[in-house]
Amino acid sequence: MSQLMLLKLAVIFLTRIPIKLNGDVNEDDINLSSRYFAAVGFCIGLCLASALWLLSLCLPMGVAILFTIGLGLIITGAFHEDGFADVWDGFGGGWSQQQKLDIMKDSRIGTYGGTALIILMLSKYQLLLALSVDMSVLLFSIVLAHALSRMAATSIIGKLPYVQLDAQSKVKPVAKSLTPTSRVVLYATGFAVASMGFYLADFSIWHLIGLGVCLWLTRWVCQQWFSHQLGGYTGDCLGAAQQICEIAILTFCVVSLL
Template identity: 55%
Template sequence: MNKQHFLLAVSFLTRVPVHFKQEIEDNALSEASGYFALVGLLLGSALAVVFGITSLIFPPSVAVILTLALGVLITGAFHEDGFADVWDGFGGGWTVSQKLSIMKDSRLGTYGASALILLLLLKFQLLSLLSGSFTQVLCALVLGHTLSRAMATSIIGKLAYVQEDAQSKVKPVAMSLSSHAKDFLVLTSLCTLFVLWLCMPLSFIDVVILVIALFITRHLCISWFKQQLGGYTGDCLGAAQQCCEVIVYLTLVALWM
């Protein structure tokens, strides 16, 4: 495990202050992307602890809202912003250039605002349905934040990176995945699944269905981005992460409810 790459992943995906003792190399983000799932694992675990504590004081629905709010604060709504930008761009633009231009605009349009509201409402409702059991919420948050980041990161290299022109000021994004980054990404995801399968209310069939649902979502995201842009942007990866996170919650609710 490379400490600098891990800290870069933390700095990239969250608002947690990180100090680097040496200069960051140009290809460091591509290497750090292998740690994105690990950051998701730590974030999901922390949010589960917050839910457990707040649910002792407040009703479950309030605990869910506080948990979601803290998640947004820690990440700076990084992925939610990408999700909203994608819906604005794909919904409001006709050409690739128009879509990219809209996605770069800091203002939030009707498509993005509507999609973001529905996304947050869906997360709230799904986690509220699981809130009767702390172990179910823990499982959902850990799997949701870990596997969604693994799925989104795995899209890197599957499509071409798209930008409007060579001077476009786009959000930093990893351009490729090294074999080491891929291996660590897969290892983190598999270890998370295995531990939760042993300790939580997950059967082997649950795990299989969840993995299938995630890969279908990943395939649909890739097809969607390819159709709309001919490739992906940083916003697309954020949108894919949010879609996969919700799919985890949806699948677990369908299996357990």
């Protein structure tokens, strides 16, 4: 596939945006398209930031933020949120690896997953509301969180083994490898987005270093959690990592930029 086709595949994989892709798609194509997951996150963040700015012109900020969160769910089909809920249900309700995977594949949502989703949505709302005291910081934080959270979650690929017992997972297909070139493209995209903070949100070099440490620690915690629970990762785990990293980035922005 050409790079443009891989980018289109990444958009199809992570969103509900209707894009036509000619030809067959195989596992290698999915693995290669993961290099553009951070770029797709940047585009999603840009759309949401633009929508929030427009909504804030005619609605109270709290309502505008709530509608923007809802728009994000529509654009992505709650793809990552579904994985987040499944992980909490599986890890909370299962004892063996197989039990956890069986629960994670169940389309029904349980107490652990439902409660976790409520806390997740409330956390996003409150963090964005806190950032709304400075519109430029708020809009940049949205773009930053969507791009870098997908970068961090995707970078777990190759750091942990893919759990083969998840072969029948409802979230198939799943990227299972990340080439060195793809990893460079992924990190370069994240760095480019973060560097925008120097112009849009009064970032300093210390902010950039602090953000990098925050993301590394969050990813490390996620890796340890997945390894302890499953001995590896599944597609649901990557979705959960994206949501956790998104919250970590927004929290970092609240603490360091306000």
